[in-house]
Amino acid sequence: MTAVATAESAASDDSAPKSRAGLDVWIAYFAFAGFYALLSIGVVFFGRATPPPRPDVTDVQVAQWFQDHRFGIQAGFAVLLVLAGGAAVSNGIIGYFMKRMSSGSLLAYAYIAAMGVGAIPGFTLLLVCWLTATLRPDRDPSIQYLFYDLGMLSYNGSLGCFTAAYLVLAIAILYDRRRVFPKWFAYVSVWQILTEVVATQMWNFHSGAFAWNGMITFYIAVVIFGLWVACLLPILRAAAKAENDRTAPLYRTEASR
DSSP states (O other): OHHHHHHHHHHHHHHSOOOOTTHHHHHHHHHHHHHHHHHHHIIIIISOOSSOOOSSOOHHHHHHHHHHTHHHHHHHHHHHHHTTTHHHHHHHHHHHHHTTSTTOHHHHHHHHHHHHHHHIIIIIHHHHHHHHHHHOTTSOHHHHHHHHHHHHHHHHHOOHHHHHHHHHHHHHHHHOSSOSSOTHHHHHHHHHHHHHHHGGGGGTOSSSTTSTTOIIIIIHHHHHHHHHHHHHHHHHHHHHHHHHHHHSOOOOOSOOO
16 A cells, blocks of 8 residues: 555656756856856956056046047946846855855855955946046046046955955865865965965056056966856856755655565
8 A cells, every 4th residue: 555655656746847946046157157257348348447457657648548438438337337236146156055065154154245345346446436537528637547546456456355255265165075166176266365465566566567457466366367267157057056956856766665
């Protein structure tokens, strides 16, 4: 009698629709990838903040530069301001998987908080400063000069929050016994910390390798950040697939003893 009941239950389970418990994770994953793609397009092709313009220029040259690139900055950065919430989604999905690590939830919350605070000087302030500079082309060049410097130094020089975020991420991965993320990704994150430390010199130089557009303070950091994101995307995909597999219903096709 038990075997018959179990067989009927199994047949019923086989015909039932699969769970969609992992759908929200996949949505967040694709939002993460889409946000970074749009961010790259906005700051590279429209706002022209990457590669960064030169710091060793005069106020008159800066005013002319804003005039030359006014439309791109206004179009690209206005769109990015609307899409700025994508940063929260990006931080959230990483924090989501960090909470599943055996290292505990505290580091996940610390990561989300540090990245959330860092998004203001590291992203939003650049958009606000440069959009303000292009709003009134007849503004005093010295004021435009201030917005130019403030935007770039904030964008490339907001260091402490991101250093803390990468540190807690690396610690969480190294102490995680469930291997939600591979251990080697912790060391890639440590390299991110090193680039943030080196970038402190951009506040002291107007030109050369340590300026905000320098080889050491910017271009090496961009390569390492690009590598970090390129590694993170398949890692999140694998973690999302594993999460989806765990939340799918189990089908029993054997009779109970």
